[in-house]
Amino acid sequence: MAKLVAHMRMVAGVLALAFIIAISAPVSAQQPNMVNPTADAVKEQQLLQQLNTIQGRVTIPDEKSSVLVHPAGREWRQFHTVTLKWIGGISIIGMLVVLVLFYLWRGPMRVRSGYSGINILRFDVLERFVHWLTAVTFVILGITGLNITFGRVLLLPLMGPEAFSAWSEWAKYAHNFLSFGFTLGVLLMFVMWIGRNLPTAADVQWLKQGGGMFDKTNSTHAPAYKFNAGQKILFWIIVFASAAMIVSGFMLLFPFYSGLTVGNMELAEIFHAIVGVLFVALILGHIYLGSVGMEGAFGAMADGNVDLNWAKEHHSLWAKEEIRVDKVKGGAMRPAE
Ligand code: HEM
Known part of the structure; x- marks a missing residue:
């Protein structure tokens, strides 16, 4: 009897083992097909496309440091390293080409x-x-700003890494600190000349005649007060472009006070850079007219004087005012030395 029970136990054990093997075998056979270890995992590319930032948590007060990866920064880098160079190159070289051609055609x-x-x-x-404070700081800001965009491509191969690093370090200091001088210059210029840059009826006539700029015989001269319509347009563009440069520039200079997110800082940089290169191109046109483009103009900003005939031809209404003041008070006009 005891033997029989022992046999039955053994048979039951073998059957149970066979059952377990029978049900487990198909599972292990199917496993490689059923379980895809990466099926539900987030892929890097997916994250980069869907998230604006990959962010953690920090216990220090500066929330910005919790940003681990900022995928949109790749678009910004593409803008900074490629697109901006095209915009800057086309506008600045384009302006220089136009000015040279204009000079060759017009003299x-x-x-x-x-x-x-x-x-x-x-x-x-x-x-x-005030003019030279604005002009000198602008020129240095322009050169040192362009170094940030074009220096690596144009200067690094010529200067070598060490000289280029030293120059770029100083250029960046100059760019940061001279922004204050430029801001002061533009503010003073705005206050000093706004009254002379409001539109008048004479401006319409001046614009209709293109300021005589395209008359090679130099005989077209629309009447103008101290500033003609072209100069007034330039003045207002300078005011608004400078305001844009100053606001975006100070946001970049003081990121912790401006409270910008990384994304908004990229936008501020893009804005600063685009307005900057266009501004440089525009001022090249102004420098041309204030120097080689117009005989007798430079003296106005050198020792302050222009010839009376220059004044009568280019700013006849202003010249009349000055002659009248001179007759009443004396002193506005004197013989050239
Ligand atoms: C760096 C080279 C520059 C030269 C050689 C130059 C030359 C001149 C000259 C000769 C004038 C007097 C024009 C006249 O009598 O009607 C003038 C005026 C003026 N300049 Fe400049 N300038 C320079 C840079 C700048 C810069 C960088 C700015 C501003 C960002 C600027 C803003 C002005 C303004 C607003 C006027 C008065 C309106 C006008 O004449 O267009 N200048 N400049």
């Missing part, structure tokens, strides 16, 4: 009636100081 705008030998004061010491 300088001459004083048609020749020099009278009588000087008339066009800009006083304060006006010249």
Whole structure:
């Protein structure tokens, strides 16, 4: 009897083992097909496409440091390393080409009636100081800003890494600190000249004649007050472009005070860079007209004087005002030395 029970136990054990093997065998046979270990996992590319930022948590006050990866930054880098170079290159080189061609076609705008030998004061010491404060700081800001965009491509191969690093470090200091001088210059210029840059009826006539810029005989001269319509347009573009540069520039200079997110800082940089290169191109046009493009103009910003005939041809309404003041008070006009 005991033997029989022992046999039955053994048979039951073998059957149970066979059953377990029978049900488990198909599972292990199917496993490689059924379980895909990466099926539900998030792939890097998916994350980069869907998330604006990959962010963690931090216990320090600066929330920005919790950003681990900022995928949109790749678009910004593409803009900075490729697109901006095209925009800057086309606008600045394009402007230089236009100016050279214009000069070759037109030559300088001459004083048609020749020099009278009588000087008339066009800009006083304060006006010249403010102009040159703005101009010198602008030129340095322009050169050091362009170094950020084009330096690596244009200067690094010429200068070598060490000299380029040293120059770029100083260029960045200059760019940061001279922004204050430029801001002051633009503010003073705005206050000083706004009254002279409001539109008048004479501006319409000036614009209709294109300011005589395209008349190679130099005989077209629309009447103008101290600033003609072209100069007024330039003045207002300078005011708005400078405001845009100053606001975006200070946001980049003081990121922790401006409270910008990384994404908004990228936008501020894109804006600053695009307005900057267009601004440089525009000012090249101004520098051309204030120097080689117009005979007798540079003196206005050098020692403050222009020839009376220059004044009568380019700014006849202003010249009349000055002659009247000179007759009443004396002193605005004097013989050229
Ligand atoms: C760096 C080279 C520059 C030169 C050689 C130059 C030259 C001149 C000259 C000769 C004038 C007097 C024009 C006249 O008598 O009607 C003038 C005026 C003026 N300049 Fe400049 N300038 C320079 C840069 C700048 C810069 C960088 C700015 C501003 C960002 C600027 C803003 C102005 C303004 C607003 C006026 C008065 C309106 C006008 O004449 O267009 N200048 N400049």
